[in-house]
Amino acid sequence: MSNDAIRKALETRLNAMAPPLPTAWQNVQFTPVPGVPYQRADLLPGAPENPAFGDYYREVGVFQVSLMYPQGAGPGAADARAKAVREWFSRGTTLIADGIAVVIQRTPAIAAGYADGDRWRVPISIQYFASA
Structure with a gap:
């Protein structure tokens, strides 16, 4: 089993979300545009179970999505997008x-x-x- 396949599945799902946001993928050059929201996506594998x-074993981990919104506009837009990400990656997907x-194991946690x-x-x- 490969973390490459896991990453591909999770990143493809995130990339298909509408409306799209520019995304900073791991180890890929990215320059944020001032005043424009974007998201960071990080795969954080854990120890196999x-x-x-x-x-038989299974890979476990966390797909960390960090929403990066301009400061000073209040939390509303970022909170709404966070809820949309939670629904897009609902438990059992x-x-x-x-x-x-x-498989998404739990309802995503919004910090x-x-x-x-x-x-x-x-x-x-x-x-x-x-x-597999």
């Missing part, structure tokens, strides 16, 4: 990429927003597990 003896099933440079950051943690 072994729920049974033998060769199953994504398939390269023969790997990626409190905070100032980050010239942006208001709202992190959303999307827990997943994957198995």
Whole structure:
């Protein structure tokens, strides 16, 4: 099983969300446009789970989406987008990429927003597990 397939499934789903937001993908050059919201997407794999003896295991982790909105406009737009991301990755959603099933394990957690440079950051943690 490959984190590449897991990343592909999760990033494809995020990229298909409407309306689209510019996205800062991991290890890809990105320059934010002043005053324009964007999102960061980070795959944070955890230790594999072994729920049974033998060769079976499943990958687990968090797909972290951080909404980056201009400061000073209030939390409304960022909060609305965070709720939309939560619904887009609702618990039980199953994504398939390269023969790997990626399942959203829990309702995504929306953390409190905070100032980050010239942006208001709202992190959303999307827990997943994957198995072949």
